[in-house]
Amino acid sequence: MNVLVTAGNTLVRMDRVRSLTNVFSGRTGAAVALQAFERGHAVTLLTSRPETVVELRGAPLPASGRWKEMIYRTFDDLQHALQDQVSQGGADVLIHSAAVSDYRPAGVYAPDPGTRFQEGEKRWESTTAAPPTLIDRSADKVKSDEPELWIRLVRTPKLIDLVRTEWGFGGLVVKFKLEVGIPEESLVEIAERSRRQSAADLMVANTLEGMHQWAYLGPLQGHYQRITRQELPTRLLEAVEALHREKNHG
Structure with missing residues (x-):
């Protein structure tokens, strides 16, 4: 598969020297991208935090026919890069884990x-x-x-909602959802509504309080499964590969 992954945070400019952003590091997206590469897929990683790849591997991953990193900083950078990559039509799956500015x-x-x-x-x-x-x-x-x-x-545009409706992406889409201060039962309900709204195939959902320990992945056989953060990259790629086989081979 050709896998497109977004990771990291975005900046929005207050003026030419000041910006607003969020605290997220892009570590999850980088881990998923590396797992996809290790499983033999061609990966394009759009990230604002390229140093996380080095932190996870212990060394940079050189560009090759199966690995490409593209660095963005601002919301506008990511929007343009994502639209360009999606519109080229080469990606089989988009894994959109970037923490995008809402305002x-x-x-x-x-x-x-x-x-x-x-x-x-x-x-x-x-x-x-x-x-x-x-x-x-x-x-x-x-x-x-x-x-x-x-x-x-x-409000900024919801990039994940533009992927299919405005940019015509026909591949698999994985959406990420983070909530704060809600019970896990409510998280799953909110996650599924959000997945349907964006016409995503899979959802990864967690809370700020539990984000370092667990996440929900689904729907898998019609349900969401609670998995550990360590399991997430592998379990997510297994689910994506299964959906890709089903979509292309029936």
């Missing part, structure tokens, strides 16, 4: 001198007759002399 800055604002935010009531108020006003402070480098700044965030 991006759409403006940086400071309260007008006559405007203040009432924390207790969670509302803006004016100390003058004028209505509460925010002043746009967006710039190549936002000044650091304001007492406070407010960043407006807007």
